[in-house]
Amino acid sequence: MAYDDNNVFAKILRGEIPSKKIYEDQYALAFHDIAPARPIHVLVIPKGKYEAFTDFAAKASAAEIAGFYQAVAKAAQIAGVTEAGYRLIANTGVNGGQEVPHFHVHILGGGAVGPMVARK
Numbered sequence: 001m002a003y004d005d006n007n008v009f010a011k012i013l014r015g016e017i018p019s020k021k022i023y024e025d026q027y028a029l030a031f032h033d034i035a036p037a038r039p040i041h042v043l044v045i046p047k048g049k050y051e052a053f054t055d056f057a058a059k060a061s062a063a064e065i066a067g068f069y070q071a072v073a074k075a076a077q078i079a080g081v082t083e084a085g086y087r088l089i090a091n092t093g094v095n096g097g098q099e100v101p102h103f104h105v106h107i108l109g110g111g112a113v114g115p116m117v118a119r120k
Helices: 008-013 053-059 062-079
Strands: 021-024 028-032 039-045 085-087 105-109
Touching: 008 028, 008 039, 021 062, 028 062, 039 062, 053 062, 062 105
Parallel strands: none
Antiparallel strands: 021 028, 028 039, 039 105, 085 105
């Protein structure tokens, strides 16, 4: 499957869609989710064209991977969730609940985030 240059995160990276940015460096952009699931809900996206975690892990350079996860940590600190705790989520594929075909990590915090997944 080819990367879709018209996905919403690609448009945000190009500045075609505004975002409420909290952090940016050469590897990643972090911004507030427009439909937060918790009081603090930040998205962190790599600047490279990666569809999902599997694609990112297979194709990103070691510097991109390290830089991305360092950006996730910096975004969590800036968002103010590191002391009380937070959850990182990376949905992958249809069964994983991925809605945008650009790899991204959700940082959820600002209160209890609940159980890991709904029990069935």
